[in-house]
Amino acid sequence: MRELLIYQSKGEGELFQKQSPEQLMPVDSGAEISVVDLDDNLTYQQMDGFGASFTDSAAYLIHQVLDAEQQAEVMTKLFDPQDGIGLSVLRNPMGASDYARTLYSYNDLPEQETDPELIRFSVAHDEGDIIPLLQQALKLNPAIKLFASPWSAPGWMKTNGSMKAGQLKKEHYGTYANYFVRYIQAYADKGLPIYAVTPQNEPLYEPAHYPSMLMQPEVQIDFIKKHLKPAFIAHQLETKILSYDHNWDRPDYPLTVLEQANEEVDGVAWHWYGGKPSAQSEVFEAFAGKEVHFTEGSGGEWIPPFEQAFSNVMRTGIEILNNHSKSFILWNMALDEHNGPTVPGFGTSTCRGIVQVNQQTRKLVYTLDYYALAHFSKIIRPQAVRIASAAGNEVIRSVAFKNTDQSIAAVLFNDSGKAENIAVKLQGTEVLTFRLEAKSALSILISDSVE
Structure with missing residues (x-):
């Protein structure tokens, strides 16, 4: 029947x-x-699933602003496959992104100091809010896969000495590869296996008002081929490496990386802030067998009317999946009534979270992104084909x-x-x-x- x-x-x-x-x-x-x-x-x-990001801001709002009862409710509604919508992929920033309360990496040093041996490396910052929520999410849904992307290397590894803008210094390529290894190992020690990383979030965008790092394709090829992948092999890490992590309008970037670092790269990560989803298929058809992932798309006040905003997530989500993506990951899991918190100096935020947590009233609201994701995640389960x-x-x-x-x-x-x-x-x-x-x-x- x-x-x-x-x-x-x-x-x-x-x-x-x-x-x-x-x-x-x-x-x-x-x-x-x-x-x-x-x-x-x-x-x-085959599908890995649907989700969003526990940025520093999102994790703080859910873990510290909400009371215990609200936190239990929202985590269940987000991750439980039966009593919630069963989100099953999470992409976390490695260090501060634009949605963080402070500027931080896992190896912050005073000016002029360096630490090539990563003696002072620590994920202690994440132990406050991010790691406990990830652990809770995995208890609710053991099928969850964790992705990680840095917005910037620690400032001392960069040409301008800052986490905002600049490029990775050539002499620190090997150190930065080991920084990834240490992060993956630290998370594994917390029962949080990292399924895949990208070398850099939005490598072609270099804003000066939040953490960023320019990484041209030839740099990414060099870094992955000669440093990141060898470091993973040396430490017997099975974490996958995804190239690019940027918009659909520059498929030439992942095509170039895959042409020259084919063996070392497992797939490509995409964002929706430019171009069309068909770019995913263009690259997939050129390099069949490489994974396709959609790792960031945010709704916000630039699409103000409700209908247009909901339609955008539904329409685009369907197109993303029809263009071979194994994941559909939106941006912040939670933001407050001012679309924050954001890093100091960021300015006005127009992004929308999966849920809204009002810092003044502690009111919890499920946004249209929650319900749009529900349309996919509730019925399309991990490993669906x-x-x-x-x-x-x-x-x-x-x-x-x-x-x-x-x-x-x-x-x-x-x-x-x-x-x-x-x-x-x-x-x-x-x-x-x-x-x-x-x-x-x-x-x-x-x-x-x-x-």
Whole structure:
């Protein structure tokens, strides 16, 4: 007997509502029906999952501002696969990012001092808020995979002596590789295995108002090939290395890195602040077998109206998955009522967190990003394999996966300005017909119950 689990979002106030087939709008009789064909004979990437980042700011808000009861609630709703949405990938900054209360690395020194042996290396900062929350998340969902990316090397390793802007000094390439090793080992000692790292967050962007470090492709090739990968091998680390970690508009960067450091690189990480998701497929097709990951995308006040903002996450998320990504990771897990905290000197923040924690009132609000991620994460589980999903009408965006329990998960989004009649078919057999309102999302989990 076939069972259907359905969640629908129709707008503000009606987000990710569980529905029965009978509660869905019936199709208009005699009206044209858009068919969405699902075919599990055609398979693509295996999914790692969906998530966000425990930046210093996000971890502080959840761990220190919320009370124990609120913290337990939000962690359950974020990570528990049954009682929450089961987020299963986390990408953490290695040291301070733009969303941190202070500027810090894991090896901060007074001016003019250096520490090539990393004697003063310590992840003590993360033991306050970040590590306890990561440990709690893994207890709630042992399938979680951890990614890590630095916004900058410690200032003393750089050309300008600062964590803001500048480049890595050539003489410190080996030291910086060992910095990664020490970080991975320190986290492993806390029961937190790091699945993958990128050498640098947004290597082509060098802002002077928050931690950053310019890393051109030839530098990344040299660093990975001659230092980072050899250091991982020497210390028997299985952590994967992902190239790039920047926007879709420069596929030439990862293509160059993969051409020259193919053996040392496991895949490519992407952001959505420029270009199109098809760049992921362009690089994947040139280097089949390399992993594709989407590691950062933030919503915010630059997309102010609710509908446009929700539509952006749904539409883009579906495209990201249809272009071979094994992950879909948004940005801050939590921000406050001022879209912060941010590093001193950052200025005005317009980003949006998965949840909002008001520092004055301690009120906890689940944002539209939480509900958009829920449409994917609740039904597409770790190790699910993407299957073919073809919609007869281009305004109906769709993506589908087959979970390890053989259930089929499909996410649909009506990207038109009017309601559309839809029929979902699996291997040619009709599963469900309904009418989906404009800019509405629907997630369906199709399973066959054992009699």
